[in-house]
Amino acid sequence: MIKTHILGYPRIGTNRELKIALESYWKNEIDLKTLEKIGKKIRVKNWITQYKAGLSYVTVGDFSYYDHVLNLTAMIGSIPKRFNHLEKSLVDINTYFHMARGCTRKGNPIYACEMTKFFDTNYHYIVPELEINKDFYLSNNNLFNEVKECQNLGLKPKVVLIGPLTYLWLAKSSINKLNFLPSLINVYSKILKKLEKQNVEWVQLDEPILVLDIPKIWKDSFERAYKNLSKKIKKLKIMIASYFGGLGKNLDMVLSLPIKNIHIDVVRAPQELNLIVEKFPDDKILSIGIIDGRNIWKANLKKILKKLKKINIVLKNRIWISSSCSLLHIPIDLNKEKNINKKILNWLSFAKQKIDEIVILSKCINNDLKNEKYIKDYTKAIESRKKCYMVNSKSVKERIKKIKKNYLIRNKSYLQRKFLQNKKLNLPLLPTTTIGSFPQTKIIRLARKKFKIGKISIETYEQIMRYQILFIIAKQKRYGIDMLVHGEPERNDMVEYFGENLKGFLFTNNGWVQSYGSRCVKPPIIYGDVERKNQITVRWIKYAQSISLKPVKGMLTGPVTILQWSFVRDDQPKEITCKQIALALRDEVKDLEKLGIKAIQIDEPALREGLPLNKKYYKYYLNWAISCFKISSAVVKDETQIHTHMCYSQFNDIIAYISEMDADVITIETARSNMNLLNAFKFFEYPNEIGPGIYDIHTRNVPSIEDMIFLIKKAAKSIPIDRIWVNPDCGLKTRKWKEVDYSLNNMVKAAYELRKIFNKKSS
Structure with missing residues (x-):
């Protein structure tokens, strides 16, 4: 029989129960027992969903109260010294949260571990810190307790853990990370032995770094590590799961490992499947990730089934059918959506429905005629999408053809523009600004909710928003900030807000996806050709500028970020969709400038996130991504200052491309890394201005x-002082006003103190 499984399931709960519980726990509104009770309820519901759908195994170990990488860090006792954790003792939930969120001890701040993007996803993980002369040890039993919970329900668990090599790759260390491998393999061996004693049949070790161009020393380490692990177990079987790409040059090494099962991502690397089947060893099982775990479109089951049947003839039932990666990256249940156009609804598939697709395929391979008929009906929905009038726009397609080189070029060089902008803006040395958003208070959220359900009129809603903007502008004036923002009170989300004002976008009521911890986002769905319906931000920025003598930045989300943080149509190349978005934003930028707005920020926090994992595809992606940014920004006059913002980006390998964006000011997140991300600027003379988040x-x-x-002084070692801006490292939407007041007051005072010092030196 063909077996079925998934690599992981969303853990936030169908109605974001985990988010609500976490935030209540952090506010001391519920105790630990209540939090754990809610966590268990979510886990059980997830397992029952998988079991009832007919999967061969339910996945255990994918649940987390914050982040699954942090789960492993806590499980193996890799706690940085600053958190004052007693060596070899059990790691409690509060230490776990302190690593993720930071804390205060005796009035002194204890900084959280770094957080960064998980490969090319919008999910953030907590970066492990490997400290010299510190051995790993088994420091909690949470995973084993979850296995027991699952077994007590009469279910068959397949346990998932981040693999040892991927864990080290994701970590940071002052020495060679592979030096920690022997100690890590020792603790993994203990984990596997305990799982074996619990009669677990399969453990899934996630090794997504296998889709990267890893050095030979890491390949050799894979062979040693898995040879060592396989010796420690007798009955327990190991599956290595790779995803987000193809195995490429790592293929032969992976096929030779002493393990029982190999999972591959056929959605991201369909070209590898035939080669893998041809080379596949007789003593192994191939888990085929053929249902897309990163997007929300129905799978072409007819086409997939045909392919799987051919493979099964060769591998003789030694195949498992699965999702391409964990379903963590998509919403949970399409049945919760009641307001989506029925035609479009019929094209979609969320996590719960993707499990059904996997099970249907397995039944059809076993010649279940009933399900074969179901596949025919499924195919009709896919075919209807191709011809639908809502998908295609002749005018949008014609406009794409008219894009010319002059769309991508500012009139003058940065140095010439800088002179004109300085004259117009009259900013001091080390000018201060913020990234855009200010706290989304209960008043703001309640007003938005009432407006959406029709309890207040648009006039009342807009009056409330204007009052909030007035309040935020007044706050910034009191802080003494040099370049202001309107605070974005009218925006629910930086992508969703823009999508609501663009044709070709669809929005869910409950399509939540975890970004990190309790932070969830509701990505739009791009189903058709994109164009601007009407002006998006103009009236809000116009009002904000009318109540301030200081410049107020226009605030836009960039085309690449809107693309990356949406579920994108899969029936045309991504770059075409991105160019459509860029043209829509170009119109908005032009309108803002006509109003007299002197600075416009086009945020691209997801630019690097979209970078292909395999370096040979970098150039192709960056060329069209940078072009799209320039299409949206290069429409302005030279005296108008263009800003952009980027998150969690290691810039070293793409700094030249970032320079090609030709933004007058780029703000980046560097505070968590203690400015170490600025190392890229030591070896590349970035010509424009930079705001390293402080x-x-x-x-x-x-x-x-x-x-x-x-931190500003440290930044000045890499960047000329006259090109440095002073700003937080991201938007302030999720913070409380009390925190914001203290932080921004301190930020302005820091800039003022240094301004005095550097101005004296220059005179």
């Missing part, structure tokens, strides 16, 4: 003036 907004810690001065 405090981390993702923790509750309020940085002191001294902390910020230290």
